[in-house]
Amino acid sequence: MKLEDVAQRAKVSMATVSRVLNASAGVRSSTRARVLKAVKELNYTPNLHAQTLAGVKSRTLGMIVSNLENPFFLDIFRALEADAHRQGYDVIVANTDYEAEQLVSNVRLMLRRRVAGLAVIVSEMEPSLIQELTALKLPVVFYDVGAPTRNISNIKVNYRWGIERLIEYLRDLGHRQFAFIGHHTRLAPLSERQTAFQDAMARYGPEVRFATAAGSDGFVGGRRAARELLASGFRPSAIVCVNDFMAAGVLRELREQGLRVPVDVSVTGFDNISLSEFVFPSLTTVNIPRSEIGRLVFRSLTPEHDRAQASGREIYIETELVVRESTCPAPSLATPASESK
Amino acid sequence: MKLEDVAQRAKVSMATVSRVLNASAGVRSSTRARVLKAVKELNYTPNLHAQTLAGVKSRTLGMIVSNLENPFFLDIFRALEADAHRQGYDVIVANTDYEAEQLVSNVRLMLRRRVAGLAVIVSEMEPSLIQELTALKLPVVFYDVGAPTRNISNIKVNYRWGIERLIEYLRDLGHRQFAFIGHHTRLAPLSERQTAFQDAMARYGPEVRFATAAGSDGFVGGRRAARELLASGFRPSAIVCVNDFMAAGVLRELREQGLRVPVDVSVTGFDNISLSEFVFPSLTTVNIPRSEIGRLVFRSLTPEHDRAQASGREIYIETELVVRESTCPAPSLATPASESK
DNA sequence: TTGAAAGCGGTACCAA
């Protein structure tokens, strides 16, 4: 079914059919009706490729994330998509699984699709990509990396502040034995969260001790890292996890090993995804406003919808400590009485 | 950057550039090198729309799901995508949020994109869509609905069997007060799981009692439905949830109300998503082989890769009971001693 | 081994 078929059936020119379909004015209503009828009868669906090629500006945004399974990314995607749909755009997502190689090929594919804007929300990063993308006129948003240019916007989350609050909070509760559980990120600009953690540890000096472990992002990775950590013999009273997703796995392993959270060991997450409220015990975490990020991404990718947004900007996102059930005073400071609840 | 630009820079015809880029034989290696050099220098990226229009067969598959947030759908997507990538295809996902209206517009968009195949993995269903899609030559896969035709394949999961095993198992444990928590599905071909549940209840007759409640799919909906259920005054000793995702929310509400799972009330999920192992207590559930489904979807959408797959088929998927920690004998049968833990 | 040119399905400008 092509435009031509519709035109023939309606006995008009292709131009007229096109006018009708694009709601352009200047078509006698009787003609319009005839065309519409033909469209229905033939069950005609315009070819997006042809339209795009013919110059219709793309209404598709691309978004690349590290791990769609982690609700953190999905939340941003959903927020972006909501705004996008509201304005007649749609969004295509791609996953990198934290592989730089996949990042590159996904970007390539988005470019071939001639998306109207591209959001790169990943942990891993290929420096050459930033160069390549900077050379284009395409609106791009990077998460956590790079600097703004004419067409590039950057969203940066204040992880450091969040980690610092978390540790300060834990230390005030009497914790001195810490552990950090992060995720493997091949050749990554190492997790700012882990760096912030280590810096904080260093600041407290010899009064605190700590260990770190890592696994793949997810329940299984979190659990495995926790097992590894415990197997090392180190006994942290507080475990700071790089995110909620992994923390859920950590929780499971601790339970398995007979360690009660938070009585025996406190655990914290990061991101404040919905899951953090539903695991047991619910997680003390740091909120990252994913919806806000999604909205900002949309605005950055569609400058035309955003007055006062001529070119790329650098946007800072603040985080917020959220205290729930997975943390409590360190065992040594707790009332020596047992836990009758 | 267009093909023509590359051609000029390499001082060859567009045809030659095209040959080089498509690995067609018959290009002098010196020429090939010159072209490749120009491509690099210009940072040329072919326009997928133009390629598609020019007749290159689409390598993009479309998949529409009800709720990407529910890991069940995401798992199928990931499995499909893995196979797809392996064969040089890529997959575009779209969400309906259980809205028939969104289903329709998403299908429309996929059709405009001229995807090579379309998987419709949703609960809600617009009968007219089946008609419309049947008329096309496009390979389509429906989940849980419709009948196979020349271009349509159907994947049907044996929910009934799973629900029956679940209830039989619970009844054998002494449970007699049941509840079913499902999700709202506007004008839906009502959840086969709920139907199976009700049929089973009817079969047991007056010896059992039951109630049902529903919420939106997800933690929050599950929790809300549980609250509603409990508020009604009915006290089930076993709660059968339509899926694991909602069961996690149910677990949370029960805890909130001071009900211990499984001691006071047993809870079951469905799907066996990874989460079901990581909530506390881990969920007794019914496994649905998502990876297998993803693979079958891929095969069905790409007949050319599948000998013995000339046209649509009907594929039955069996389920399997998975017993974990969230179920135990009904309270009345347990040792009458109180709950000293 | 390489080039010229006819589409592919639409859009939009220019005439009629």
Add this chain to the structure above:
DNA sequence: TTGGTACCGCTTTCAA
């Protein structure tokens, strides 16, 4: 209010 038609960027005969 309509129709004719030159592109859009690329693939693919058909010739050279």
